[in-house]
Amino acid sequence: MLIHEGLNIYYISKRLGHSSIDVTLKDYGHLLKETYEQDNKKALKLIENLWLNMWPKLSL
Structure with missing residues (x-):
């Protein structure tokens, strides 16, 4: 849901308590x-x- 709302993947990763963005991308990429x-x-x-x-x- 957070991804579909356009939230930043870094924010989502931290919010979910993942150790890194890689973990988030593996699960939700x-x-x-x-x-x-x-x-x-x-x-x-x-x-x-x-x-x-x-x-x-730009036009003259």
Whole structure:
């Protein structure tokens, strides 16, 4: 659930009391694949907005 809400894997690892992120990834890494498409869409939208906001400043 924490991964699906977009929380940082380091935070999740510490919150669950795991000795390292590797332990968390071993147990829950498969869930990261499930959120990849959602994260990819968010990232592309952020990049698009950044580009659209910077483009007028770059034009002469």
